[in-house]
Amino acid sequence: MNIPNLAPIPELYVSYESAQKMKLEAADLISWDLSPRQVCDLELLMNGGFFPLKGFQSEADYNGVVEDMRTADGQLWPIPITLDVSEEFADGVELGQDIALRDQEGVILATMTVTDRWTPDKAREAEKVFGADDQAHPAVYYLHNQAGNVYLGGPVTGIQQPVHYDFRARRDTPNELRAYFRKLGWRKVVAFQTRNPLHRAHQELTFRAAREAQANLLIHPIVGMTKPGDVDHFTRVRCYEAVLDKYPQATTTMSLLNLAMRMAGPREAVWHGLIRKNHGCTHLIVGRDHAGPGKNSAGEDFYGPYDAQDLFRTHQDEIGIEMVDFKHMVYVQERAQYEPNDEIEDRENVTILNISGTELRRRLREGLEIPEWFSFPEVVKELRRTSPPRSQQGFTVFFTGLSGSGKSTIANALMVKLMEMGGRPVTLLDGDVVRKHLSSELGFSKEHRDINIKRIGYVASEITKNGGIAICAPIAPYTATRRAVREMIEQYGAFIEVHVATSVEECERRDRKGLYKLARAGKIKEFTGISDPYEEPQNPELRVETENVEVDNCAHQVILTLESMGLITGN
Numbered sequence: 259m260n261i262p263n264l265a266p267i268p269e270l271y272v273s274y275e276s277a278q279k280m281k282l283e284a285a286d287l288i289s290w291d292l293s294p295r296q297v298c299d300l301e302l303l304m305n306g307g308f309f310p311l312k313g314f315q316s317e318a319d320y321n322g323v324v325e326d327m328r329t330a331d332g333q334l335w336p337i338p339i340t341l342d343v344s345e346e347f348a349d350g351v352e353l354g355q356d357i358a359l360r361d362q363e364g365v366i367l368a369t370m371t372v373t374d375r376w377t378p379d380k381a382r383e384a385e386k387v388f389g390a391d392d393q394a395h396p397a398v399y400y401l402h403n404q405a406g407n408v409y410l411g412g413p414v415t416g417i418q419q420p421v422h423y424d425f426r427a428r429r430d431t432p433n434e435l436r437a438y439f440r441k442l443g444w445r446k447v448v449a450f451q452t453r454n455p456l457h458r459a460h461q462e463l464t465f466r467a468a469r470e471a472q473a474n475l476l477i478h479p480i481v482g483m484t485k486p487g488d489v490d491h492f493t494r495v496r497c498y499e500a501v502l503d504k505y506p507q508a509t510t511t512m513s514l515l516n517l518a519m520r521m522a523g524p525r526e527a528v529w530h531g532l533i534r535k536n537h538g539c540t541h542l543i544v545g546r547d548h549a550g551p552g553k554n555s556a557g558e559d560f561y562g563p564y565d566a567q568d569l570f571r572t573h574q575d576e577i578g579i580e581m582v583d584f585k586h587m588v589y590v591q592e593r594a595q596y597e598p599n600d601e602i603e604d605r606e607n608v609t610i611l612n613i614s615g616t617e618l619r620r621r622l623r624e625g626l627e628i629p630e631w632f633s634f635p636e637v638v639k640e641l642r643r644t645s646p647p648r649s650q651q652g653f654t655v656f657f658t659g660l661s662g663s664g665k666s667t668i669a670n671a672l673m674v675k676l677m678e679m680g681g682r683p684v685t686l687l688d689g690d691v692v693r694k695h696l697s698s699e700l701g702f703s704k705e706h707r708d709i710n711i712k713r714i715g716y717v718a719s720e721i722t723k724n725g726g727i728a729i730c731a732p733i734a735p736y737t738a739t740r741r742a743v744r745e746m747i748e749q750y751g752a753f754i755e756v757h758v759a760t761s762v763e764e765c766e767r768r769d770r771k772g773l774y775k776l777a778r779a780g781k782i783k784e785f786t787g788i789s790d791p792y793e794e795p796q797n798p799e800l801r802v803e804t805e806n807v808e809v810d811n812c813a814h815q816v817i818l819t820l821e822s823m824g825l826i827t828g829n
């Protein structure tokens with residue numbers, strides 16, 4: 259194993275004086291507003307975290323990376339780092355032109371000389387990089403639904419670091435960490451990558467890794483982007499801080515890494531190795547199912563539990579960092595300690611305990627006990643602060659169905675029932691009401707419907723975040739848009755999709771507002787169910803039939819669903 263050369267790593271920043279000058283000049287350039295993920299990528303490009311990359315990848319680099327994890331000049335690099343933009347923006351850019359890259363507040367962080375512009379084959383990228391073109395994978399979903407259709411590539415010139423207002427003292431560039439290790443004389447450093455709060459099993463694992471490698475320990479959590487649904491980084495960092503004093507101070511430090519994870523399992527592990535190498539580490543802990551995205555749409559794991567370790571091992575020498583591989587750690591009650599599951603020889607004579615992530619979330623949701631052998635009281639206290647039991651969290655009930663299907667009527671009945679129960683404020687975002695107050699300028703094209711639904715989703719997510727109940731009742735005819743809204747809301751609380759499954763024939767028979775008649779006569783264009791599509795939900799939390807069923811009963815079915823999910827309790 260190489261003892262690292264802790265000399266500074268090349269950054270892409272210009273000097274302070276040049277940056278001031280460039281900032282003025284760059285104001286005249288065409289500029290691209292970076293997405294949150296692109297800001298993360300740019301930060302690591304500029305500060306050397308993605309060394310040897312010098313900018314967003316060119317088409318040749320991208321093709322090499324996608325096909326066999328190598329840039330055009332043969333460097334190992336497993337994940338495409340591309341600047342995805344809209345077709346409209348790409349059309350306005352000439353090759354050879356400089357563009358300004360701005361953060362979401364409009365601050366110019368860098369310029370890029372555009373050398374390449376191409377339309378990627380996203381299905382191929384998904385297959386090769388993530389193993390399957392399956393949108394159950396969060397990065398594949400992102401690729402198809404959030405990433406722009408055109409990629410731009412070219413070298414980047416860094417003007418300033420993205421600004422962070424949170425945990426500033428805990429964030430370090432690769433060079434800051436290198437300098438710190440140099441100063442303390444830390445020649446061997448084992449990095450622990452994590453996107454979860456630290457529990458006792460993690461502590462044991464990190465202790466063992468440091469012992470095994472005879473190294474110091476860097477707890478290196480991700481605070482950029484992780485898997486949708488993860489514990490937010492604010493809570494996690496408070497949890498880390500709460501347990502730091504349980505580590506030996508002389509040999510352990512913690513630093514936050516603003517990486518946007520892709521959950522690419524094996525390829526991601528190799529990527530994490532390269533990034534840690536750039537941060538001056540000599541070892542990386544790779545555990546079971548490293549950076550795993552969970553189940554695919556057929557309900558199977560995307561990657562085998564040790565695929566990441568296998569791929570890492572193959573490339574270890576080239577990465578220049580050693581893997582400390584770990585098997586699954588479990589608690590052995592009789593010995594009151596954690597041990598690697600596959601090293602327990604007397605399994606029939608001992609009690610092996612384990613709480614999975616899913617089980618932990620269930621216990622938090624339901625306000626159940628979390629035992630001391632599993633976690634630290636300080637961590638549990640923090641988690642309970644941000645994840646109160648479900649019966650105290652906000653949630654959204656999202657009705658979808660054709661015009662005249664009965665959405666509004668059931669939604670109204672549900673609102674009254676929930677208000678009778680009390681406890682949380684209830685807001686009804688009815689289709690017609692929203693169109694009057696929030697979306698009065700919009701029509702019924704796909705584009706306008708999507709904007710309308712995303713506005714509803716945004717308001718509902720804010721209500722949910724703040725502990726209220728949002729009831730939405732738009733038509734929301736498109737699956738992808740409903741899914742986008744679900745994602746927005748599930749960051750903060752439950753999303754209950756209710757399909758009001760009244761057939762178009764029945765809606766037309768009822769024709770309460772006389773709209774179907776007008777649609778048939780061609781007087782209303784793009785009318786859902788008649789001259790415009792309605793994509794039925796495949797897996798809604800509840801489907802209600804309204805033919806021959808009372809409104810009260812339909813609303814009651816929703817109440818029963820909410821109860822079964824623990825969102826409302828009997829008392």
Ligand code: PPS
Nearest residue numbers: 660661662689702707710732733734783784785786
């Ligand atoms: S969408 O697709 O979700 O944005 O639609 P939404 O905001 O729910 O608005 C639907 C209401 O607008 C009236 N309306 C139409 N609906 C469908 N297609 C066309 N072309 C159209 N034009 C007007 C209609 O009254 C809908 O109300 P509901 O309550 O669904 O009947």
